[in-house]
């Protein structure tokens with residue numbers, strides 16, 4: 001069968017062939033990459049093994065209900081009855097908003113769209129948000145503010161090779177989008193200068209010409225240093241700034257007023273390195289800037305991204321070949337998942353739920369009165385706070401594992417335990433599913449047809465290749481069934497994914513993320529179409545902002561950005577910075593990749609990367625168990641001594657649960673604009689779990 005990898009935003013295509021074994025023996029599977037525009041026929045280790053977690057015997061194949069602490073199979077009818085009765089009872093007693101809905105960026109566009117509609121039309125609750133809040137919200141909100149539009153890449157991947165200088169800020173492409181690496185190595189072979197910004201060495205920093213080993217959380221300040229150099233060296237594209245941007249004078253005054261000495265002190269990056277990097281980017285005639293979660297998952301993530309966009313705009317490096325900006329999208333449908341209404345303030349096509357015209361338009365498509373639509377809710381972690389406060393009394397989770405992925409996870413777990421009903425729709429028993437009252441079995445990527453939008457903003461069709469096992473059902477089908485039981489079935493009359501997509505096309509029509517011109521038939525024929533695509537004969541927008549920005553006067557916005565400090569500072573009790581992230585073999589909270597025997601064998605447990613000097617100071621030896629403690633709690637992982645990390649920083653990946661769940665110790669301060677948690681920096685103490693007898 002031909003399919004698409006369920007993991008990251010590249011969405012590599014592949015072919016999986018089953019060879020049935022003789023009677024009573026297992027089938028074997030061969031996986032071959034398929035040619036397509038993004039991956040160019042490559043697959044990484046996760047893609048190669050992505051069939052394993054779908055075919056595992058651990059799949060959930062029946063609706064399950066918890067009875068006396070154990071799950072027992074029940075029928076779909078009984079499951080739907082329990083959910084509907086409880087939802088209705090709670091809404092009668094506590095109001096419509098006592099139910100919350102929590103989605104994810106792995107869901108297809110069709111499901112993400114329907115989940116938003118389900119919350120607003122079937123439940124009429126304002127409380128819906130999704131895991132993309134932890135992923136794309138800083139870059140997305142910065143893109144909207146600065147350019148007037150958020151699309152991960154403003155141009156095609158093919159432009160990378162045309163860039164003379166590439167800034168990779170807080171992005172580890174080598175491990176997180178491995179099949180994209182050849183775009184960067186080819187650019188380098190053609191003479192491009194690569195500048196990586198990361199507190200630790202990674203496969204990505206290793207191929208770069210400069211590695212700026214920034215102190216965690218200090219990217220906005222570092223960008224200020226680079227901007228200062230551009231200004232002082234006269235490397236500003238005056239014509240571009242004058243004709244296509246606003247806000248230059250305020251930015252200049254701000255940069256004049258801040259001192260390079262302070263920037264060096266705050267970022268831990270030597271002045272010469274800041275200068276070299278700024279000159280390389282400023283002098284290049286073409287260039288691209290990429291940011292990912294290292295810059296964005298900060299309590300100043302929104303402003304930090306805006307400062308990198310200042311670099312792009314001051315040098316006029318956007319809207320032309322070899323130039324542009326990329327917020328490297330994370331999840332398989334991280335892009336589409338943020339466009340069609342699972343976000344608290346959003347309606348399909350990037351429309352806004354608080355905008356009267358947008359409400360009227362979408363209500364019209366849905367066949368309801370605009371007044372029936374709720375207003376905006378709150379962000380993902382704030383929804384968890386409402387759960388803790390018992391303002392939300394029942395929660396439907398689809399495509400996420402929030403007790404592992406939310407910051408301050410102990411508090412989130414306690415909150416979920418207080419719910420009167422927790423329903424989790426998943427195909428594997430995640431840590432969150434284990435806490436649920438009801439688990440509904442969903443189909444997996446090999447079984448569920450739908451569209452996904454990759455990091456370039458290209459919509460792709462993934463077709464099902466095998467039937468869903470046991471009694472599992474498609475996510476969208478579950479939503480339609482539930483809506484029907486809730487008496488709102490007339491708005492959810494869908495018998496296949498394509499019908500949902502056709503309604504999404506209409507609902508997004510005229511919006512910023514306009515999918516109207518995209519059809520399944522076109523997607524089959526054209527191997528993907530870029531949005532915005534407003535008409536059936538529109539080719540799709542490959543490069544954005546060539547002549548203007550969708551903001552007043554057509555101008556992008558330059559902004560003065562302060563030298564922000566992270567919300568939590570190190571002190572005598574918690575003297576090191578903790579940062580978190582990923583390894584190549586595992587995906588997010590690991591529910592899927594920990595069930596793949598090949599991937600699990602590569603990295604069976606979590607670890608803490610620490611500099612050997614720091615390790616010595618804390619009596620920590622290599623490959624021994626250590627305790628990490630913050631103001632929120634403790635976790636236990638194994639040490640990995642590495643010269644290549646800053647001495648004041650330790651790194652722990654996010655792919656494990658329970659006592660190795662790093663989010664039990666991360667802090668919950670949120671960015672004031674986009675409500676992104678500061679996953680990438682908090683203060684920690686480390687100690688050996690067992691100390692040598694003295």
Ligand SMILES: Nc1nc2c(c(=O)[nH]1)N[C@H]1C(S)=C(S)[C@@H](COP(=O)(O)OP(=O)(O)OC[C@H]3O[C@@H](n4cnc5c(=O)[nH]c(N)nc54)[C@H](O)[C@@H]3O)O[C@H]1N2
Pocket residue numbers: 008009046135169170171172173175176177197198199200202214215216217218219292293294295329330331579580581582583584585586587588589651680681
């Ligand atoms: N293998 C694998 N691939 C994935 C995923 C996965 O879980 N596993 N997840 C997917 C998803 S959803 C996402 S969002 C993306 C994430 O992709 P990335 O954002 O590239 O991944 P991270 O490892 O979270 O962070 C990137 C780098 O930021 C660095 N960093 C930490 N703190 C700071 C800081 O303060 N400043 C700077 N400049 N850098 C810092 C880390 O050391 C790390 O190397 O990957 C996608 N691809």
Ligand SMILES: Nc1nc2c(c(=O)[nH]1)N[C@H]1C(S)=C(S)[C@@H](COP(=O)(O)OP(=O)(O)OC[C@H]3O[C@@H](n4cnc5c(=O)[nH]c(N)nc54)[C@H](O)[C@@H]3O)O[C@H]1N2
Pocket residue numbers: 104105106107108131132134135136293297330331398399400401402404405406425426427428430442443444445475580581582587588589590591592654662663666679
């Ligand atoms: N400390 C720290 N925390 C982080 C991050 C970090 O860098 N550091 N990164 C954040 C980021 S960028 C992200 S994206 C989040 C992600 O965090 P989560 O939302 O928890 O992501 P997953 O681990 O992918 O959980 C997805 C769950 O949905 C299931 N699933 C997959 N596909 C489908 C589907 O099609 N239908 C249904 N019903 N279920 C499905 C999987 O089996 C899995 O149990 O974590 C965030 N948390």
Ligand code: SF4
Pocket residue numbers: 005006007008009010011012039042043044045046047048176177178179180
């Ligand atoms: S994880 Fe990403 S890079 Fe690897 S095969 Fe899947 S889509 Fe491609």
Ligand SMILES: [Mo]
Pocket residue numbers: 134135136330331334
């Ligand atoms: Mo993400």
